Amino acid sequence: MLVLILSVAVLLVIGGCVCVFWEARGDAPRWARGVSKATLLGGELVRSASRNSRSQKSGGDD
Numbered sequence: 001m002l003v004l005i006l007s008v009a010v011l012l013v014i015g016g017c018v019c020v021f022w023e024a025r026g027d028a029p030r031w032a033r034g035v036s037k038a039t040l041l042g043g044e045l046v047r048s049a050s051r052n053s054r055s056q057k058s059g060g061d062d
Helices: 002-025 030-057
Strands: none
Touching: 002 030
């Protein structure tokens, strides 16, 4: 069951990356632009959460 969930998550990430690339080329439909924006926003949220957890572990001396 865990393998299935992880496989779906990987496919969603790959699909999001494809939409980002497609939008960067400039000929993406509206739905792909929306998926691209959601993918980029998700990446920023993960990066922010990672940065916050690292700063808490190091005592906040960034």
